[in-house]
Amino acid sequence: MAELTYLEAISDGLRTEMRRDESVFCLGEDIGAFGGAFKVTAGFAEEFGPERVLDTPLAENAIVGAATGAAIEGMRPVCEMQFADFIACGFDQLVNVAAKLHYRQGQSVPLVVRLPSGGGFSGGPFHSQNPEAWFLQAPGLKVVAPATAADAKGLLASAIRDPNPVCFLEHKGLYRHVRDEVPEGEYTVPLGKARVAREGGELTVIAYGSAVPLALAAAEALEEDIEVLDLRSLCPLDTEAILASARKTGKVLIAHEATRACGVGAEVAALIGAEAFEDLDGPIRRLTAADVPIPFSPPLEQEVLPQLDDMKEACRELLAY
Amino acid sequence: MAELTYLEAISDGLRTEMRRDESVFCLGEDIGAFGGAFKVTAGFAEEFGPERVLDTPLAENAIVGAATGAAIEGMRPVCEMQFADFIACGFDQLVNVAAKLHYRQGQSVPLVVRLPSGGGFSGGPFHSQNPEAWFLQAPGLKVVAPATAADAKGLLASAIRDPNPVCFLEHKGLYRHVRDEVPEGEYTVPLGKARVAREGGELTVIAYGSAVPLALAAAEALEEDIEVLDLRSLCPLDTEAILASARKTGKVLIAHEATRACGVGAEVAALIGAEAFEDLDGPIRRLTAADVPIPFSPPLEQEVLPQLDDMKEACRELLAY
Amino acid sequence: MTLSDASAVMGAAVPLDPALLTRADRAELLRFMTMMRVAEERALSLYKQGKVPGSFYDGRGQEAISVGAAFALSPRDRLCILHRDLGAHFVRGVTPDRYLANYMGRADGVTGGKDGNLHFGDRARGCVGMVSMLPDMALVANGMALAMKMRGEPRVALTFFGEGSTANGQWHEAMNFAGIQRLPVVFVLENNRFAYSTPNELEFAADPVERAEGYGLPGVEVDGNDVEAVFAAVHAAVERARAGGGPTLVECQTMRMHGHGAHDDMGYVPPELLAEWEARDPIQSYAARLLEEFGFAAEEVERIDAEVRAYVGECAERALASPLPEPSAALEGVFADRWEPLGDGAAPWSGWAEPGDRPAAAPSVPPPPGPTIERRAA
């Protein structure tokens, strides 16, 4: 075990998989000599050579499309979007080609798209988005969103080994602010299993990505009997764990940084409203970004993204219900 | 008043607006001399000239981008996607440029994207999709989905006159199968107002697009006291009408043809679970397509898309709850 | 480029070494083109009988392109075949029964009813099924070629696209990336004068083959109605790619002789244009050439036609006997349990008949068992 930041854990996970399996390679903009916009692949070109850490032109459909073809031919490509926001430029290849090939043609497409996502650092409307819900409306894509360094490493390894296209949402706000014990060497965390990040009996906060540390901080600060469920995988969704916790506490707050309408929070709320209705002791609430583009200036951005105080307030309200 | 099909009503609405305002023009693939894949613009090139019924190359970002620029310069462009599915190829211009310009820059972008959507006719995985939920996760886009011919005409006129980008989902399955009384001449239906398509007291079916006639048929067949609320607008969503009906009947089924995870049904369910919790007499249920690509062969497609029997069954279950 | 330029189509830009094609090869070329024509005619009549759900598309008049191009490929080369290219499926070993069953949405169609039209690729034969969005497969072909290049394998990926699709941004991304990486990929552009109803002059202001240089790759223009010209150009491009020389864009000038789909009466096509190209029918003209230039007897040519018709007839019977899929299949297969390699395709060209001709370095991958109606019926 070593203490690593979330960012270091991603690098470590990727490097470990590249050492383990020579069909694993990376492609993206500025990931080679430069090591990527966030330096996730710093030193990789030296260790693995420029062919396995491929600098592409500025063309996201070309990146996802090349990964799809290479995956079909037995490689294990890991694409980097420079920012998650740019997936809109590679959207068609992802949702129409990669996502549907197995269903239509029995063709496995083992690729990973790494998506540095999220805001909180004045990235503005084009460097702060959380696009995960788009992927859930495109059947055939798996979607993961780790909240801890250990999960970041373990889920990335599982994503790489999975025979399907996996969208790997790595939250930029966690890159250097989250640090925890990460197993050394090969390490996987299964896709599709949520994690009880904090046990509690009165209220469940269901969260993923950057909302997990926020929920934990709120629970600590309030000193209440709050359970925090970290989803880890958004597709497949761990419906069992969600329903078990909802039934246990009877009160649920779902929190994420993505905008609200048709977000993952809506799906989880709908699931609970349909399947755990009889066990609910209060309304199902959501804490999410407002339905606006993410603004640049700090006071504006803070108004839009969920803050610790908002989380505490939302918990308090539900506990008092 | 004249009896028109849903398709004729769209043509009529578009023609009326083009006659009313010469800044309105259409652009898309094969919409000129050919009149469009579904013949919505048949005869338009003759009446308005090829410049106002512009045949574009096969390039969806170019279509949406050109519309955005023209809208900024005071035109009122109406883009046609040949099939809604192709919006994935124009996605970036829509969600990143058109949607965000007003919020970021105070720049109004009055454009309409017409999206022939939906399945049920063996269109297969690329000619049957219902992409509306993607747009709800892209703040800045309005989204409408008419279920009747009159609404198709009136909502299209409102969409054209609206100073924002509007995604206009026209369901291909309704094109020739729905026919109703449509006011002649200029006619608008306001964006953001749902419509009680059938009054009832025991169960609310909230639906839009192709799910509305399905819900009405089920209600008739069951001869039960079912209310059918036709959303018409998905963004803005008529939350008042939704909550009022949910509170009145206490039981809600949300139905749409789009796939389930993070769909509009999830959003409506989450809204009700948060705001009408105390008035509910049963779980909030959804009837949607399964989370798979839409298959081609009739027995497969029928398995995936909601059918009348599924609707009846879902209503019966909730009524019996 | 205007419509009337269609008559100014260039001849083969790559002279064919006559020794490349044996007499048997030539018979095969005619046979595959005929098979495409006859199978599509049969499919169209099934469509008219209401046996094909959805819509119907064919490649009438373009048979020389898919057949000539696919004929140049080795078993271990890989293809993304498009909607006008049925002949390439046949060359790789897909049988007409599975094509017809696919169109009818039957369990024995290549996709088992999951997808329709020509939206299929037979995994067992080294093909990846196209998506509707055009020309997305060009980027997928790039990716396959990238894998081949990374592993140092002397293999090639080939894909097709229409001239209308070159207007889409993905086409540009594909050309540019292939040019930079010098990928072993061959792009076959079928300029059939129209994209749906849209004529060349609304698709581009300069012919796309003129763009090849701007991507640092050669562009070759051939008569797409001359199967040997197509074979020669693609063969040269494939050899170049296999030898590490990078990608080639081969533009085949041709004409879409039917509507975009069966629902389209082509009111927008000037009748003279159709007549002009009808006179250059790729099958008729090749049959004539076999008689005149290559010493085929009339009976030989007629026998090919008769045999193909009989065979396609049997295939249609088998396809019609195939059941519709079980509804429950609709909910299966969204995700894969494991990755499996594509199998190798048939490579009927005599150039691949002798083991010595095969690239020595190519390790053989066993094809996964591919379903065939024959197997099922047996």
Added chain:
Amino acid sequence: MTLSDASAVMGAAVPLDPALLTRADRAELLRFMTMMRVAEERALSLYKQGKVPGSFYDGRGQEAISVGAAFALSPRDRLCILHRDLGAHFVRGVTPDRYLANYMGRADGVTGGKDGNLHFGDRARGCVGMVSMLPDMALVANGMALAMKMRGEPRVALTFFGEGSTANGQWHEAMNFAGIQRLPVVFVLENNRFAYSTPNELEFAADPVERAEGYGLPGVEVDGNDVEAVFAAVHAAVERARAGGGPTLVECQTMRMHGHGAHDDMGYVPPELLAEWEARDPIQSYAARLLEEFGFAAEEVERIDAEVRAYVGECAERALASPLPEPSAALEGVFADRWEPLGDGAAPWSGWAEPGDRPAAAPSVPPPPGPTIERRAA
């Protein structure tokens, strides 16, 4: 094209009619370039002082391009200005206080804190703010040009993009559509040798200016460090577009003299390359030319520099005095209540000074009231 080709940059492809520029114009060109340089230096130091949230980008070394290009435009022409093109904003009338306030996320920045960096366009001055996704604005510029063409107005849309962005599919869609429709649009390509860390040879296998013909439009290559050469080429392209002659692609060869952003130490740039281009600094070399060729006195040139520095200093004070926006503003403005026209920009070139020079047919649209810090402070 390799890195070392950078030294082989061509001269102005369009010879400048010397009468086009008056002595006062030349002073203005120097003044705007200096203003861009000084304002960016000031912004960078604000960034280093922690007053700029997020990240920081500038266009050091590229001042001649945005200034020279924007200088050729009339008030009613329209622009999409990119992240290296601050000078164009200044030419159109945006003042440095509003630029600096925007970078600091203040209420008086052009976007009022909604967006940062150079992601702004002053509506009152005929500009549409860029988005990050590159080169999306090329398609928006097409749309503006389409509207102008449809209405028969003798107006032009102009946009910029880097050479790296030409790899994206949207670039191709923009060129192709502009070529087919012969839109009155001018595309200014800034080849500054790198896209972030990616050098030319990984961006394309052939220089993008060579692609212009493949879209049926002229491509012109100029020395992007020579402001008069840029002006001449863009002026010719604008006149051509205004007269109905269609689009032009103008490639300006230059060098990005800073990192991609302030966080980037440019470890990947060979020092010789920087030194080579440093010697060709667009401002230094233009100042020298004004002295040598155009009879400017040293004091004149020095006064421009001093005045600009003083002015930018005052602007920085005003920007620093501007408050942060009210949080509640974050939840407003997703949707518009009504459409309003863009206003007309400043057009400081003497060619626009006399009313007779203005296009007769251009109806005047009143500019919407644009916020300025001056107005607020008054």
